[in-house]
Amino acid sequence: MSISASLTADVPVETCSDRAESRPNMEYLFDRYSVGIYRYISLRVGRNQALADELMQQLWLQACKPGGVVPVDEFEFWLRRVAQNLISDHWRRKHRRPAQIPIENPAIAGELAKRIDRELLPAEAVQKQELLDQVALAVTALPSEEQELVILHYVQGRSFREVGRRLGLSERAIEGRLYRARRKLKELLAPLEEAV
Amino acid sequence: MAGRDDRQDNVLDQNLANLGPNLMLPDDPAPPQRARWKQPPETPAQKGLRFMKRHKFFTVGSAVAATIGVTVIAMSVSAPRVSASEIFGNFKQAIGKSIQVTFKVTEPDQGIDVEGRVFIRKTGSSAEGQRPEEIYLDIRVRSDKEDGDLAGLDVHIEGALVPDNEWIYLKLNSLPAKLLEEQPMVAVFGAMARNGVVLKLDGLTDELRDGIFGMREEVLGELEGLVGELSEDDDGRSGKRRISGLQKPHDELAQALKALLKGKGTEDSLNHLIEWLEQHATNASVKEGRGGLYVLSAEGFAEMADEHGIDEDEREILDRLKIQIAYTRDDGVQWARVDIPDLVNLKVELANPEIDPALFSSERYENDGVTQVFDMAGLMNLFAPQSNTRSPRDGS
Numbered sequence: 002m003s004i005s006a007s008l009t010a011d012v013p014v015e016t017c018s019d020r021a022e023s024r025p026n027m028e029y030l031f032d033r034y035s036v037g038i039y040r041y042i043s044l045r046v047g048r049n050q051a052l053a054d055e056l057m058q059q060l061w062l063q064a065c066k067p068g069g070v071v072p073v074d075e076f077e078f079w080l081r082r083v084a085q086n087l088i089s090d091h092w093r094r095k096h097r098r099p100a101q102i103p104i105e106n107p108a109i110a111g112e113l114a115k116r117i118d119r120e121l122l123p124a125e126a127v128q129k130q131e132l133l134d135q136v137a138l139a140v141t142a143l144p145s146e147e148q149e150l151v152i153l154h155y156v157q158g159r160s161f162r163e164v165g166r167r168l169g170l171s172e173r174a175i176e177g178r179l180y181r182a183r184r185k186l187k188e189l190l191a192p193l194e195e196a197v
Numbered sequence: 198m199a200g201r202d203d204r205q206d207n208v209l210d211q212n213l214a215n216l217g218p219n220l221m222l223p224d225d226p227a228p229p230q231r232a233r234w235k236q237p238p239e240t241p242a243q244k245g246l247r248f249m250k251r252h253k254f255f256t257v258g259s260a261v262a263a264t265i266g267v268t269v270i271a272m273s274v275s276a277p278r279v280s281a282s283e284i285f286g287n288f289k290q291a292i293g294k295s296i297q298v299t300f301k302v303t304e305p306d307q308g309i310d311v312e313g314r315v316f317i318r319k320t321g322s323s324a325e326g327q328r329p330e331e332i333y334l335d336i337r338v339r340s341d342k343e344d345g346d347l348a349g350l351d352v353h354i355e356g357a358l359v360p361d362n363e364w365i366y367l368k369l370n371s372l373p374a375k376l377l378e379e380q381p382m383v384a385v386f387g388a389m390a391r392n393g394v395v396l397k398l399d400g401l402t403d404e405l406r407d408g409i410f411g412m413r414e415e416v417l418g419e420l421e422g423l424v425g426e427l428s429e430d431d432d433g434r435s436g437k438r439r440i441s442g443l444q445k446p447h448d449e450l451a452q453a454l455k456a457l458l459k460g461k462g463t464e465d466s467l468n469h470l471i472e473w474l475e476q477h478a479t480n481a482s483v484k485e486g487r488g489g490l491y492v493l494s495a496e497g498f499a500e501m502a503d504e505h506g507i508d509e510d511e512r513e514i515l516d517r518l519k520i521q522i523a524y525t526r527d528d529g530v531q532w533a534r535v536d537i538p539d540l541v542n543l544k545v546e547l548a549n550p551e552i553d554p555a556l557f558s559s560e561r562y563e564n565d566g567v568t569q570v571f572d573m574a575g576l577m578n579l580f581a582p583q584s585n586t587r588s589p590r591d592g593s
Contacts, residue, residue, distance in 0.1 A: 028235075030270070033227075035231065035234065036225060036231075039223070039226050040222055040223050043223035044222075044223060048223060050223075053223070054230065054233060054234065057234040058233070058234050058235075058236070060234075061234050061235050071359075078507060110289070116363045117209055117212050117213075118205040118206070118208050118209035118212070119205065119208060120208060121208060121211055121212065122212050122215065122216070126213075127212065127215045127216035127219065128216075128219055132216065133216060133219055133220055133221065135211075136216060136220060137221060137222055140220065140222070140341050141222065141223075151217075152222065154217075155213045155214055155216075155217030155220075156218065156220050156222065158214075158218060159218070179210075180206065183206055183209050183210060183213070184206075186209075186213075187209060
C-alpha cells in the first residue's frame with residue numbers, strides 16, 4: 002500500500018456516491034485505509050475473517066451513504082470511528098462480549114506494557130502472549146500510515162532504507178515518522194498500563 | 198526531560214524490534230477479498246439460500262431430519278414440566294411411529310417455491326433387506342419469475358419406497374427456456390415426461406436404488422450436517438470412523454443423533470445429547486393450551502452456531518429460526534413446526550397422521566393411459582446385466 006500519495010487536505014470527501022465524480026475520490030481513500038482498518042476489525046472480532054469481511058462491507062456501505070461530507074484529512078479517523086461503531090453494534094446485537102484477542106492475564110500484559118519503554122525486556126518477556134496480543138491490538142489501532150511503517154520495520158524487519166524505498170520517502174523521513182508512531186503506540190498501551 | 202524521552206524511545210524501539218517478529222497480525226486481505234467489500238451485501242434471502250444449500254435444506258429427507266433433530270434439541274431442554282427421560286422415552290416412541298411432513302421452501306431471488314409432503318409409515322418389519330418403513334414423497338418445484346435461468350420451471354415429482362413397489366413419478370410441466378436452449382437432450386426428455394413418466398425401481402441393487410432415491414442416506418447426511426462434519430471412511434460396518442473438524446462432545450452428539458435416527462439410541466447417547474443441549478439452547482418457553490396440550494416455542498438458536506463453526510451470516514438465519522412443538526403427557530409429541538420467515542416453513546406431524554395407503558402405490562399412474570412406465574431394472578440390464586439388478590425378493 003502506498004502511503005506517500007496524498008490528497009489536498011482542504012478538499013472534502015463526499016462520502017456520498019450520488020455524484021459520480023466524487024466517488025473515485027472516496028473510493029481511493031477507502032482503498033488506501035481499508036487494509037489497516039481491516040486488521041483493526043479482524044483482531045477485535047476474534048480473527049473471524051467472514052465477520053471482518055462483512056463489517057468491511059458495511060463500512061463501505063456507510064461510506065457510500067448519501068449526504069456525508071468529511072474533510073480528506075479526517076477521512077480515516079471518520080472511517081475508524083464508523084468501524085468501531087460497527088464492531089460495538091455487532092456485539093450489542095449479539096448480546097455477547099467482544100471476542101477480540103483474549104488477554105489471558107491483563108496484569109502481566111499491563112506490567113510488561115509499563116516496562117516496555119523503561120527497560121530492555123528479557124527474551125522470555127517479549128514472547129509472552131499477553132504482551133504480544135496487547136501490542137498487536139495497539140498496532141492495529143494506529144492510523145494506516147503509521148501502522149504500515151511499524152509493520153514493515155518491526156514486524157517484517159525491513160531497514161529504514163528499504164522502507165523508504167518502498168514508500169518513496171527518505172530514510173530520515175521514515176525515522177521521524179516511526180518516532181511519532183512509537184509515541185502513539187505508547188499512548189495506546191497506556192490504558193492497560195494504568196489499569197495495573 | 199528530552200533526554201529522558203529519547204532514552205525511553207530508544208528502549209521502546211529496541212523492545213519493539215525484539216517482539217515485532219513474534220507479533221501475530223491478521224493476514225493482509227487478498228485483492229479479491231478487498232473487491233468483495235465493495236459488492237452489495239447478500240440479502241437475507243441469499244443468505245438463507247446459502248444456508249439451506251449448505252445444510253441441504255432443499256432435500257425432503259433433510260427437512261425431516263432437521264426437524265427431528267431440532268425437535269429433540271428443543272424438547273430436551275425446554276419443557277420444564279416434563280423430565281428429560283420422559284421426553285426422550287416419548288421421542289423414541291414417536292420416531293417409531295408414522296410421520297407426516299409438509300413443507301414449503303422459498304427462494305425469492307430465483308422466484309422458486311419448493312412445496313411438498315413426505316409420509317414415513319412404519320411397518321415394523323425386521324426382515325433382512327427390508328426397510329422398517331415405507332416412504333412416500335410428493336414435491337412440486339416452481340419458478341414464478343419471467344426471466345432468469347430457472348424462469349418457467351414447473352416440475353412435479355412423486356415417489357414411494359415400498360417393498361416390491363418402489364417408483365418415481367416425474368411430470369415436467371415446463372422446463373426453463375434457457376436450459377432447453379443449452380441442453381437439447383433435456384428437451385427430448387422433457388417432451389417425453391410432459392404427460393408424466395413412472396420409473397419403476399424394483400429389481401435395482403440397493404446401491405443404485407439408493408443413488409436414485411436415497412432418502413435414508415439424505416436423512417442421515419443432513420443430520421450429520423446439522424451437528425458438524427462427520428464422515429465415515431467406510432459404510433459404518435467396520436466401526437472405524439474418520440471424524441474431521443469436530444471436538445469430542447460434537448462427535449458424541451453426532452453419534453447420538455445418528456443412533457436415534459436409526460432407532461438405536463442408547464441411554465448413554467441420549468445423555469450426551471441432553472448434556473450438550475442443556476448447554477446450548479436458549480429462549481424457550483412452554484405454554485399450556487387446551488386439553489393438556491403444551492406448546493413449546495423455541496427461538497434464538499444462534500448459540501448453536503458457535504461451536505459448529507457456522508458463519509456469522511448463517512448465524513443470523515439461526516437467529517430467525519423458530520420452532521414450535523406440541524406435546525401432551527398422554528399422547529406425547531403431536532406435531533413440530535420449523536419456521537424461518539420467508540424461507541422455510543415445515544411441519545411434522547408425529548401423532549397418528551392419517552396417511553392414505555393408496556398414495557404409496559403407483560397404480561393410479563400406470564393405469565391412467567397417459568403416463569409412460571419404465572422398468573429401470575430392465576433398462577439397466579441392457580447396460581450391465583450382471584451387476585446392477587437383483588431379484589425384488591432376494592433381499593441381497
